[in-house]
């Protein structure tokens with residue numbers, strides 16, 4: 418059979434029922450699993466046999482959904498986490514510990530920025546933030562002997578800037594470290610970062626992958642392409658004996674699955690941030706329609722962005738799908754099928770006009786969420802990013818006027834009509 422297309426993988430990858438078995442991926446709502454002998458259980462705990470021991474580490478439903486996402490990204494191994502925050506924490510912490518250094522692009526999700534700038538500092542991990550548009554020379558200069566990884570977002574939240582994945586991968590690899598990218602906004606339908614050299618992908622599955630605003634979750638997928646042993650002294654957790662597993666060496670025992678296996682049997686074991694199987698089940702359902710949802714949203718968002726360009730009060734709009742957007746060329750390279758549903762915009766008329774506009778929207782709701790089937794809007798400087806000071810806002814690429822609009826699955830004609838009536842209400846209010 419030919420290699421299945423993405424839309425087919427969304428429905429079938431990760432689970433193939435046998436004769437008389439459930440057609441839908443089953444929810445295994447069980448904390449524990451049973452063994453025929455004490456010996457059998459012992460071999461599991463020594464990682465000699467594969468199998469399930471406890472749902473804090475692994476659960477069959479989680480694994481089926483992780484396998485579905487791994488197939489979509491074109492990776493070799495994946496795991497689910499309780500949230501996108503946990504995914505980024507685990508993805509970095511798996512290879513970076515106290516005394517180490519990592520580099521992240523500065524224009525990233527506010528929660529990730531806090532994780533890196535505040536919590537990682539307390540854990541003894543130093544993070545240097547770089548402008549993703551800095552020259553190669555400037556980026557090279559940020560690396561140190563103890564740098565363990567380079568991190569970026571493929572499409573930034575909330576600034577919707579497109580990451581030059583090939584360039585970032587080349588620079589990371591010249592320093593013997595992996596490129597980790599958060600691919601939440603494009604999803605594998607719009608961008609598959611492994612094809613451009615990224616080594617590890619993370620997701621907040623809370624967003625499009627679930628797609629219906631029901632469950633918080635995260636995922637980490639490994640391409641299997643980074644050669645940890647070639648840089649063994651940088652990554653001792655993967656390449657030297659682990660005393661908590663009788664001296665097992667992850668790269669020797671698990672090959673291309675070493676990184677995900679270690680994150681599961683060490684980080685999940687000790688830090689415990691597994692996604693609830695019930696949530697994984699919802700996620701698996703959501704992914705089944707991901708392909709059709711993303712295609713619809715790509716088209717609607719472009720239509721809304723084009724309409725917004727005609728609004729007299731528009732100060733600026735960022736949507737890489739627009740031909741005159743400064744990231745359009747990169748978007749054409751990395752996400753040729755479409756740029757998802759999120760756009761950043763600012764209106765003339767100051768905060769009063771913007772607030773009246775947002776408060777007058779009826780269909781589009783004010784919420785913390787993004788990448789959902791419901792259209793929504795948020796003002797990061799007064800909502801998600803309100804802990805950041807002006808300098809940090811500027812570093813994170815967040816203009817104080819920026820409004821983040823996320824286009825959902827409603828008919829785009831109704832979305833545009835809602836924006837039009839809210840603009841009219843704001844005009845009358847300020848007249």
Ligand SMILES: *Cc1c(COP(=O)(O)O)cnc(C)c1O
Pocket residue numbers: 500501502503526528529570574599601602620621622623624633634635
């Ligand atoms: C929402 C988000 C996160 C955090 O995910 P949670 O599931 O809310 O913990 C991380 N990265 C990006 C790009 C996000 O949009």
